[in-house]
Amino acid sequence: MFVRDCMTANPITITKDTPIFQALEIINKHKIRHLPVVQDGKLIGIVTERGLLRISPSPASTLSVYELNYILAKLTVAEAMVKNPITTTPDTPIEEAALVMREHKIGCLPVLEKGQLVGIITQTDMVEALVRLFNLRKAGSRLVIEATDRIGVLAEITSFFREKGISIRSLATLEREPGVYHLTLRLNIPDARDLARELESMGYKIISVS
Structure with a gap:
């Protein structure tokens, strides 16, 4: 933008x-x-x-x-x-x-x-x-994932949602401490709790889901 x-x-x-x-x-x-x-x-x-x-x-x-x-x-x-x-x-x-x-x-x-x-x-x-960047005027769910700074982490996360047939409407990163990021995703589904549990089973820390 x-x-x-x-x-x-x-x-x-x-x-x-x-x-x-x-x-x-x-x-x-x-x-x-x-x-x-x-x-x-x-x-x-x-x-x-x-x-x-x-x-x-x-x-x-x-x-x-x-x-x-x-x-x-x-x-x-x-x-x-x-x-x-x-x-x-x-x-x-x-x-x-x-x-x-x-x-x-x-x-x-x-x-x-x-x-x-x-x-x-x-x-x-x-x-x-x-x-507008966060697409806040469209209904959906919000998921915040903690991830370490390593090559391929975004590709891994976005591939997870692609395989589920879920669209990521916006994605923002925030460095909480050196090498540790919070990824905030807005999704085109009303409830992301099941996805959050699945991501946790893959080793990701879920900060919040709403």
């Missing part, structure tokens, strides 16, 4: 001269949290709802309504945006984009192709990618 499979294409954008109050109105209207900032068709920054609220006058301010409106009208996105944000491309593997977001502690990545903004991918999009 790649960024292009999960991103929001042609996102709503604003300019650095957009008033803060207008940017917040756009965010509230469209129920989004990030807005790319463009100038002459090029990405120059990004603003977040949190960043906009941080520089907005507090509702508890002693300023009059007139004074508050005057300040809000003067404040622009340029004062709240993150300049030259980290970006990604449509052909970046989704897991690499997720790693960048995690390591830099950011909530989104603008997506550029040939220097042009073509999309944005957010934490919400990453969760949706996880749902």
Whole structure:
């Protein structure tokens, strides 16, 4: 799966001269949290709802309504945006984009192709990618098997299910400790308990079945 499979294409954008109050109105209207900032068709920054609220006058301010409106009208996105944000491309593997977001502690990545903004991918999009990768919207069973890191172990396990005529809808690996992995499989059958017992008789440790 790649960024292009999960991103929001042609996102709503604003300019650095957009008033803060207008940017917040756009965010509230469209129920989004990030807005790319463009100038002459090029990405120059990004603003977040949190960043906009941080520089907005507090509702508890002693300023009059007139004074508050005057300040809000003067404040622009340029004062709240993150300049030259980290970006990604449509052909970046989704897991690499997720790693960048995690390591830099950011909530989104603008997506550029040939220097042009073509999309944005957010934490919400990453969760949706996880749902799709695990095929969670289809009914079935879930089996977690512990296996050691040795050549042929995946072939052995997948062959077991092939011989049973069972489809593996998704498979993920997690290294629990050096050389020991938990394999999480989602299967196209409602109950995998009999299969779990058979795998145990073959020497595999079953962590969970549901």
